[in-house]
Amino acid sequence: MPELPEVEYTARQLRALIVGAAIQEAHVFWTRTIGYPDWHDFCAEIVGRRIEGVRRRGKFLLLDLSGDFFLSIHRRMSGNLLLLSPGWQIDTSLRETDNAAWQTRGPTFLPPTATDVAYSRETSHCRVCFDLADGRRLLYTDPRKFGRMELWPCFSEAEALHGLGPEPLEDAFTVEHFAEELAKRKTVIKQVLLDQSVVAGVGNIYADEALFYAHIHPLRRANSLNASEIDALREGIISVLALGIEHGGTSFSDYRDLAGKAGNNFDHVRVFQQDGKPCVRCGTLIERRVIAQRSTHFCPTCQQLIAE
DNA sequence: ATTTAGACCTGTCAGC
DNA sequence: TGCTGACAGGTCTAAA
Known part of the structure; x- marks a missing residue:
């Protein structure tokens, strides 16, 4: 869905809001969204890391994490990021009552106040949720499930982003x-x-x-x-x-x-x-x-x- | 070696 | 109202 301008815009917004925040917990609701490593390892490895920077490369959004790791996010066709203020609750009860519906729509996010109800619609189809230490939540929503997220050590950046040409808005694009x-x-x-x-x-x-x-x-x-x-x-x-x-x-x-x-x-x-x-x-x-x-x-x- | 369908997925909208 | 088909910001893989 997003192309360079959309990813760049997201990166700029995110940079101003989450640099310095720490990831306290990671929830994966659609495991195929995690491309590398295995989603269990992904969760275990990312928890406790601090977000030190936000970058963009092509259509990839890159979050630099403490301990020399980075998270790459490619939203493909319908992926999106949403930052929730503290107080939202995750309701996973649909999982028991109607698993098929839960697999497609994801959990229900319950707003803390009436004024936040406006965002409720945007919280559907959540595939991954990061709980930040300050109580906020960073959601990755993706109705079509094409998007991918990977966690790599910094020294593997070239490998993780292989095959990307020059950045069109930088001098490299001669x-x-x-x-x-x-x-x-x-x-x-x-x-x-x-x-x-x-x-x-x-x-x-x-x-x-x-x-x-x-x-x-x-x-x-x-x-x-x-x-x-x-x-x-x-x-x-x-x-x-x-x-x-x-x-x-x-x-x-x-x-x-x-x-x-x-x-x-x-x-x-x-x-x-x-x-x-x-x-x-x-x-x-x-x-x-x-x-x-x-x-x-x-x-x-x-x-x-x-x-x- | 290229070019092109098919896969991966769900939602929405137009037309019948 | 309900069903069907076309179409949607992307990219990988297999078949022609």
Whole structure:
């Protein structure tokens, strides 16, 4: 679900709120969410550690823990983080009465006061819960259960994050590197932008937005782009990601921030899920078509598929 | 060597 | 009202 801007926004919020907090207890409600190590070991190893920092790498959220370990979280399609103030109770009784429902929806979180009831809906589908020593709870919710969480010693960071390309918003994302990667690939550019080893953090929304920015048709072969197109595309990636962060991420259904609030970048999107609406540049109706197994949106006038 | 279906999962919404 | 199919921010694996 979240792409780089959404993860970055979460990281910034979380950094301000939980650095210094200690994990007192870990509850795992859907064991497959824990990718490494085995969930029993995961719980035993993470308990007692202090959160010393919050970082992001591509679409991974990384929590640096005391004792030279770090927790990596990848939310995939529907994963989310929620920070609860002290006083919430966990009700696991559904487990006994209706195990199937419990497996899908997770435990029920009971709010301490009437004003917190507003967040109740966001607490469903909880897969992992960390009880912090100060009484707060950090919840990982994920309706579709695709997301993964892993606990690694710091010296294994390279191994844990293997195959990730450069950070698009850092100096490492040079035109030279980008051009080199594109020249190696004869597949359609849309697919290449989704490849995390080329650039880390771009997903379906921002791939479409970056291509629109650069006037490039999503079906163009990556190795057919000329120098000025590559430059424009790189610029497009950087600017649409930066804009996404500024607007608190793009949310259109279940993406929420740490307090359960939606981001508003969807109001600033130019082509993503805008099919049938007029292009903001030329008025042509935006088209939708499946490319690289993903729904793709573009302006057929601004983004020409020129002969190669 | 690539490209492409299928898996993994649940929720929501449109159409009948 | 209820059922069915399409679709959703991602990534890995197996088959073509």
